[in-house]
Amino acid sequence: MNQFVLAAMITGTVFAGFMGAQLAPIAAASSSNVATPAADADDDQISPYPVVIELFTSQGCSSCPPADMLAERLAKDDSLLVITRPVTYWDRLGWKDSLARPENTNLQRAYASKGNEGSGVYTPQIVVNGVDGAVGSREGDIRSLVRLTRKSGPTIETENNARGELIVTIDGKSDFMAGVSLVALSSSETVRIGRGENGGRTLHYTNVVKSERNLGSWRGQPARFVIATEHLNVNGADKYAVILQRPGAGPIVGAKLLDI
Numbered sequence: 001m002n003q004f005v006l007a008a009m010i011t012g013t014v015f016a017g018f019m020g021a022q023l024a025p026i027a028a029a030s031s032s033n034v035a036t037p038a039a040d041a042d043d044d045q046i047s048p049y050p051v052v053i054e055l056f057t058s059q060g061c062s063s064c065p066p067a068d069m070l071a072e073r074l075a076k077d078d079s080l081l082v083i084t085r086p087v088t089y090w091d092r093l094g095w096k097d098s099l100a101r102p103e104n105t106n107l108q109r110a111y112a113s114k115g116n117e118g119s120g121v122y123t124p125q126i127v128v129n130g131v132d133g134a135v136g137s138r139e140g141d142i143r144s145l146v147r148l149t150r151k152s153g154p155t156i157e158t159e160n161n162a163r164g165e166l167i168v169t170i171d172g173k174s175d176f177m178a179g180v181s182l183v184a185l186s187s188s189e190t191v192r193i194g195r196g197e198n199g200g201r202t203l204h205y206t207n208v209v210k211s212e213r214n215l216g217s218w219r220g221q222p223a224r225f226v227i228a229t230e231h232l233n234v235n236g237a238d239k240y241a242v243i244l245q246r247p248g249a250g251p252i253v254g255a256k257l258l259d260i
């Protein structure tokens with residue numbers, strides 16, 4: 001893993017790129033004709049929801065600590081929602097990632113199958129709003145993708161009812177369906193790495209996924225979702241976000257960090 005070797009692509013083509021990232025030895029899709037999301041005509045329009053930045057990282061990846069530190073800086077920007085998703089496929093190198101979830105690995109593979117810009121199964125990788133990706137330590141590339149994201153989308157509002165439940169109201173119109181999920185996050189994790197490429201290091205992680213719960217579907221019409229109090233009491237989590245994402249690991253069309 002100290003050598004930078006590209007994964008075999010589904011198309012069978014091996015190409016150079018993503019230097020400084022570590023790629024898993026499993027298939028990942030690529031595309032030579034990638035449609036970049038177009039920005040709205042009014043570049044100064046304020047987005048009703050933050051742009052979602054998903055970092056795929058691993059404690060067993062020696063290229064990942066710079067991306068982990070970048071995620072911490074990006075999380076200070078209120079226009080961004082940073083979500084750290086540790087993956088499992090580097091566990092075989094002698095250190096089992098204590099924060100990794102198979103669901104994170106599966107999501108990254110699903111994104112890779114789309115063949116969007118920066119697609120692949122490698123670490124560190126950042127995917128912006130569930131569409132295009134970049135090496136997770138390349139801040140300039142990531143901010144360029146953020147600038148190209150659409151600035152329109154449904155609004156998400158929250159309030160508590162008399163029983164203490166959280167009511168999430170989604171308002172907006174569209175001709176597509178999106179899944180609505182509740183993501184539980186740990187705002188800060190510090191891990192002492194005992195073995196592997198980062199052995200002996202103490203690494204820090206920001207907004208690590210602890211659990212995800214499906215709340216239902218949004219079908220382009222005003223809708224309300226009820227979150228029970230026990231679902232806002234996930235072990236190890238101190239932040240919660242609602243994410244609207246089109247089916248099959250499609251684009252993220254809305255997000256809100258809950259104020260609870």
